[in-house]
Amino acid sequence: MIRGYFLPTDPEASPPYVNALIDIPEIGVVGLEARFLIDTGADRTLLGDDDAGRMLRDYEVDLGRLDVGIPSQGIRGVVMTREVQATLGLGDLSIRISLDVLEPISGRPPSIPSLLGRDVLSHFALFVEERTNRVLLLEPDEADRLELE
Amino acid sequence: MLDMKTDLKRFHEDGQFFDTHYNELLEKYPERWVAVFYKEVVGTDTDFHRLLDDLKSQGFPLSRMIIKQVTAKKVKWFLPVR
Numbered sequence: 670m671i672r673g674y675f676l677p678t679d680p681e682a683s684p685p686y687v688n689a690l691i692d693i694p695e696i697g698v699v700g701l702e703a704r705f706l707i708d709t710g711a712d713r714t715l716l717g718d719d720d721a722g723r724m725l726r727d728y729e730v731d732l733g734r735l736d737v738g739i740p741s742q743g744i745r746g747v748v749m750t751r752e753v754q755a756t757l758g759l760g761d762l763s764i765r766i767s768l769d770v771l772e773p774i775s776g777r778p779p780s781i782p783s784l785l786g787r788d789v790l791s792h793f794a795l796f797v798e799e800r801t802n803r804v805l806l807l808e809p810d811e812a813d814r815l816e817l818e
Numbered sequence: 819m820l821d822m823k824t825d826l827k828r829f830h831e832d833g834q835f836f837d838t839h840y841n842e843l844l845e846k847y848p849e850r851w852v853a854v855f856y857k858e859v860v861g862t863d864t865d866f867h868r869l870l871d872d873l874k875s876q877g878f879p880l881s882r883m884i885i886k887q888v889t890a891k892k893v894k895w896f897l898p899v900r
Contacts, residue, residue: 675828676837677837677838677840678837678840688829688830688833689825690822690826695873698827700822700882701819702829702882703827704833704884719866719885719886722867722870723870723880723881723883723885724831724880724881726870726871726874727874727880727881728881731871747846758822758826761824767895773867775867776867776891778851778865778866778887799857816832
């Protein structure tokens, strides 16, 4: 079971987050720590531009070396992404994924948090209950033990 | 050698520190980017990229830090839709 948490940014509806470690061997990134917003509306997991900015500076990564990803479309327009093969460490679990990295734009402050999308969430049963302050990602055997019908 | 599990716990605690002290941080550093490491504010700037450069020049491990903007503005994020 992976335990997440609610960020008290909005008293009426706190968003659920989970922390993870990211390894991207092809560019020498090991143990990048990041907070991911649990986003069932996102089809893929995304490294937001502030986390990407930290990564670029700390590991001196040249984003130009990475494969261009599919641009993402949102209400603020189209943003460019790069795509890398990454390992996401969640608790004791490691999951290999294609990670979209949002390109930070020079001179513009970052604005998008990292998102944990359905490509990762599909490995788990997601339990989110603000009343009891629980954000849980249950593994299949743990979900099977629940008597829910 | 860095124990990543222990460090992820420290990262989580830094995040909690940031969240629980958010209103104080907002009062002290309005509309600035704030870096927290081991439950201490170790840098602030109005410019995110300049803060990163400053922290890196001081030897801070950016990949292990909480760096977020404290703002009174309501922020709406968009979903990545292909």
